[in-house]
Amino acid sequence: MNKLKNGLRRVEPGRKAMIVCVALLIALKLGLCSFQMMLASPNLSPIDDSLMVRAASSIVAGEWLGPYDCLTLGKHMGFAIWLALLNKLGINFLLGGQILFAAACVVALFALKPLFRTNLARLFMFACVLYTPASWAEHTLRVYRDNIYPALVLMGLTALTGAFLRWRERPLKALPYYIIAGLALGAAWLTHEDNMLLLPFLACGTLVFVLFLLLCKEGTQKTAKLAMLLIPIACFASLPLAYSAMNQAHYGRFIVSDFTSKEFNDAMGALTRVKQKENQPFLILPRETREQIYAVSPLFAKLGEQLETDDIYNSYGSVSAKEISSGGFHWAVRVAAQRTGIYENAKTAEQFYTALAAEVNKACDDGLLPAGKRRSGTLAPFDASYIAPTLREFGKSVKAMVLFEQTKPTTDLSIATPEQTAYWEDFMHCRSTIAAEENTSVAYYAPLQRIANLGLQTITMVWRVIVWPMMAATLWFLISYCKKLVAGAKKREVPKDLMGCILMVGILLTALLRMAAISYLTAMSFGIPTYLMYLSAACPLLTLFAGFGTARWFEDWCADAAA
Known part of the structure; x- marks a missing residue:
C-alpha cells in the first residue's frame, strides 16, 4: 500500500504541471476540431440557420436584426450576436464555438476545485467534459445556436456552483464566479427559448446555499454573502434588458422575442x-x-x-x-x-x-x-396518451447519450448556390462541405481532415468503452457517500462537501429534466427520430457528473488503499 501511495504522489500534478496539462488538452482538441467544416444549406433552414445568418449580417451592417417581419423577433437571437462578433474578429465560427466550450470547461475546473482533494481528480473531470463527443458532433457544424448553448449552460451552472461552494470563505472569493454565472446565464437566456428548464436548479441551488449559510454556526459575514446574490441577478438581467432596449429602439417593443411574448x-x-x-x-x-x-x-x-x-x-x-x-x-x-x-x-x-x-x-x-x-x-394541452410515447422517447434519449450516437465529427453535403456558399464561407470565416466525393453525394474531406476526424472518432470509441466503468464508479461513489452521510447523521456530523454534492446532483437532475422535456415535445409535437441537437445542453452536464463521480470514487479508493 505504501508503494501505491508513493506512486499516486508521483503522478499528482502540481499547479504549474496542471496548467500545462490543461493547455495541452485544449490545444489538442482545438487542433483536431480546426479541420471540421460547416454545413451550409441556406434554403433548407429558413427559420433556423438562415435566420441566424440573416440577423448576424444585419448586425454587422449596423441595422440591428434587420427589417421587421414575422421572423425578425421570432427567436432569441443571442447566437446571431455571437456570429456577428466572430465575423468582426475574423474568427472561424466553428473554432470560436470550441474556444467558448473550452472556456466553460476551464471555469468548471476552477469552480469545482473545493469538491476534490487532488489535482489529478480535477484534471480527469476536466478532460472528460472537454472531450465529450457531443461537443464536436455533426449538429454543432450547423450555423445554429446549439453550437454555443451547451457551453453557456455548462459555464453558468458550474460558475454558480463554484460561488456557492465558497460559502465558508470571504465573500470576495465568490465574486468572480457570481459574475461569470450571471453573464453566462444571461447569454444563454438570449440564445434559447427553453431556459425555464434551468430555473429549478437556480431556485433550489440558491435555497440550499441560503439554508447552509443560515444554519451554520461558524460562518461570518452572512449578510454580505446573502447580499452578493444580487450580483449574478444584476449581471443576468443586464443582457436581456439591453437586448430588449435595442428592440424597443428599432421596433417599438421592449421584448426579447415576439414568439415568446x-x-x-x-x-x-x-x-x-x-x-x-x-x-x-x-x-x-x-x-x-x-x-x-x-x-x-x-x-x-x-x-x-x-x-x-x-x-x-x-x-x-x-x-x-x-x-x-x-x-x-x-x-x-x-x-x-x-x-x-x-x-x-x-x-x-x-x-x-x-x-x-x-x-x-x-x-x-x-x-x-x-x-x-x-x-x-404554444404547447398543446396535456393528454394522458402522451405519457407512454414520452417514456419510450426518454429511453431512446438515454440510449443516444450512453452509446454516443450522432456524434460523428463530419456532416452531410451542403446544398447551396455558388453565391450562397461564397457569402456564408466569407461571413463565417469557415469552409463548408460543398464539394462531394467523385460520383457520390458524400461530402469530400481532404487527407489531413480525415486524419483529424479519425482522431475524434477514436476518442469517441474510447468513450464508448470507458463510459460503463465510469457509470459503475459513479454509482458506487453515490452509494458510499449516502452510507457515510447516514453514519455522520447518527453522530450529528455533516460532511464538509455536502452542499457541493447536493449541487452536483442538481446538475445531474437538470440534465435529466431537459431530456424528459425534449422527450415529451418529441412525443407530442415533433414526431421525428431522437435528435441529439435538442439534447445537446444535457450532454456536458451528464459528462461532468460522470467525471465528478468517477474522480471522487477514485480519490476515496486511493485514500482507503493508502490508509
Whole structure:
C-alpha cells in the first residue's frame, strides 16, 4: 500500500504541471476540431440557420436584426450576436464555438476545485467534459445556436456552483464566479427559448446555499454573502434588458422575442383551447378544428386565406392530408400573418394577436366552440396518451447519450448556390462541405481532415468503452457517500462537501429534466427520430457528473488503499 501511495504522489500534478496539462488538452482538441467544416444549406433552414445568418449580417451592417417581419423577433437571437462578433474578429465560427466550450470547461475546473482533494481528480473531470463527443458532433457544424448553448449552460451552472461552494470563505472569493454565472446565464437566456428548464436548479441551488449559510454556526459575514446574490441577478438581467432596449429602439417593443411574448402565447393558447373530437398525435390544431374556428372568428378566418394553401402544407405539414404539423403550426401562423399584412410593424402584430386571443376566447366562453379552460402557451394541452410515447422517447434519449450516437465529427453535403456558399464561407470565416466525393453525394474531406476526424472518432470509441466503468464508479461513489452521510447523521456530523454534492446532483437532475422535456415535445409535437441537437445542453452536464463521480470514487479508493 505504501508503494501505491508513493506512486499516486508521483503522478499528482502540481499547479504549474496542471496548467500545462490543461493547455495541452485544449490545444489538442482545438487542433483536431480546426479541420471540421460547416454545413451550409441556406434554403433548407429558413427559420433556423438562415435566420441566424440573416440577423448576424444585419448586425454587422449596423441595422440591428434587420427589417421587421414575422421572423425578425421570432427567436432569441443571442447566437446571431455571437456570429456577428466572430465575423468582426475574423474568427472561424466553428473554432470560436470550441474556444467558448473550452472556456466553460476551464471555469468548471476552477469552480469545482473545493469538491476534490487532488489535482489529478480535477484534471480527469476536466478532460472528460472537454472531450465529450457531443461537443464536436455533426449538429454543432450547423450555423445554429446549439453550437454555443451547451457551453453557456455548462459555464453558468458550474460558475454558480463554484460561488456557492465558497460559502465558508470571504465573500470576495465568490465574486468572480457570481459574475461569470450571471453573464453566462444571461447569454444563454438570449440564445434559447427553453431556459425555464434551468430555473429549478437556480431556485433550489440558491435555497440550499441560503439554508447552509443560515444554519451554520461558524460562518461570518452572512449578510454580505446573502447580499452578493444580487450580483449574478444584476449581471443576468443586464443582457436581456439591453437586448430588449435595442428592440424597443428599432421596433417599438421592449421584448426579447415576439414568439415568446404574452400576446402570441395568449393567441396560441386560445386556439389550442378548442377541443378536438379525437386527440391526434402531432396535430396541435387539425383542419377540422380550424374550420370550426374560422366559422366564428373573422380574424382567424382572415389568416385561413393564407394558412390553407399547398405552400403552407408543403412547408409545415402535408399537402395530401391538408394538415399542418404541431411543430410547424406556430411558424405557419406567423407566415400566414406576414402574407396578410399583419407584420407591418411590431405594434400591428401585437394588436392582431391580442385581438385574436380575445375573439377566440369569447367564442369559447359563449359556447360557440367546444373548449376547455383559458390557457396561454404554444404547447398543446396535456393528454394522458402522451405519457407512454414520452417514456419510450426518454429511453431512446438515454440510449443516444450512453452509446454516443450522432456524434460523428463530419456532416452531410451542403446544398447551396455558388453565391450562397461564397457569402456564408466569407461571413463565417469557415469552409463548408460543398464539394462531394467523385460520383457520390458524400461530402469530400481532404487527407489531413480525415486524419483529424479519425482522431475524434477514436476518442469517441474510447468513450464508448470507458463510459460503463465510469457509470459503475459513479454509482458506487453515490452509494458510499449516502452510507457515510447516514453514519455522520447518527453522530450529528455533516460532511464538509455536502452542499457541493447536493449541487452536483442538481446538475445531474437538470440534465435529466431537459431530456424528459425534449422527450415529451418529441412525443407530442415533433414526431421525428431522437435528435441529439435538442439534447445537446444535457450532454456536458451528464459528462461532468460522470467525471465528478468517477474522480471522487477514485480519490476515496486511493485514500482507503493508502490508509
